Amino acid sequence: LSYNSGMSEDVYLYQFIEHLSRTRAPNTARSYANAIAKFREYLANQRRDLSPNSFISYPAWLVGQGYSKKTMGVYLAAVKNLFNWLIVSNVMSPSYADGIRFEKAYQEVGRIREQKLPRYADPEKVEAVRRQVYQSNLVSPLRERNIAFVEFLYCSGCRIGEVCDLKIKDVNTQKLQAKVIGKGRK
Numbered sequence: 001l002s003y004n005s006g007m008s009e010d011v012y013l014y015q016f017i018e019h020l021s022r023t024r025a026p027n028t029a030r031s032y033a034n035a036i037a038k039f040r041e042y043l044a045n046q047r048r049d050l051s052p053n054s055f056i057s058y059p060a061w062l063v064g065q066g067y068s069k070k071t072m073g074v075y076l077a078a079v080k081n082l083f084n085w086l087i088v089s090n091v092m093s094p095s096y097a098d099g100i101r102f103e104k105a106y107q108e109v110g111r112i113r114e115q116k117l118p119r120y121a122d123p124e125k126v127e128a129v130r131r132q133v134y135q136s137n138l139v140s141p142l143r144e145r146n147i148a149f150v151e152f153l154y155c156s157g158c159r160i161g162e163v164c165d166l167k168i169k170d171v172n173t174q175k176l177q178a179k180v181i182g183k184g185r186k
Contacts, residue, residue, distance in 0.1 A: 009043070009050040012091055013040055017033045017036060031074055035074055035077075035078030035079060036082060039079050039082070042058060042061055042062075052083075052092065052094040052095075052101075053098075056101050059105045062076070062109070069109075072109055072112075126154060130154065134147060158180055159183070162182055165181060166178060
């Protein structure tokens with residue numbers, strides 16, 4: 001291993017975040033920047049430096065923190081990108097064995113089984129909202145708009161933002177269909 005430390009670790013982390021802002025979508029760059037902040041916290045708390053061994057032990061530390069598998073996946077993707085960026089930038093030169101240990105450590109997190117139940121709204125609360133909107137004293141067409149909004153949310157499973165972004169051209173009243181743009185512009 002050789003660690004070409006010409007600059008402080010914080011400078012390298014800052015440069016990497018700058019690199020992300022130029023090469024990734026804004027939301028991805030923001031998520032990765034948060035993940036790098038968590039990695040920096042790990043380095044400080046564990047009194048570690050920016051070395052292959054720090055990257056190799058990071059997944060086990062994350063598991064011990066109790067994060068969900070999805071959150072750990074985002075954190076690890078960002079840190080894996082950082083690791084590769086440090087290598088390409090000639091800041092870090094891990095050995096072949098370090099590279100294999102690194103990959104194995106990250107694969108182990110992917111094997112964790114997580115049993116999460118889907119989240120459903122409390123039926124009593126849903127009915128209370130529906131009753132409230134029907135009993136509203138608003139004048140037409142506001143009352144009908146609110147009823148349509150709540151009923152559409154209730155029967156479609158869409159997010160509030162997705163329904164708010166609906167345009168008239170996205171609704172086909174003949175086929176009783178709507179084209180919804182979801183999370184991630186999907």
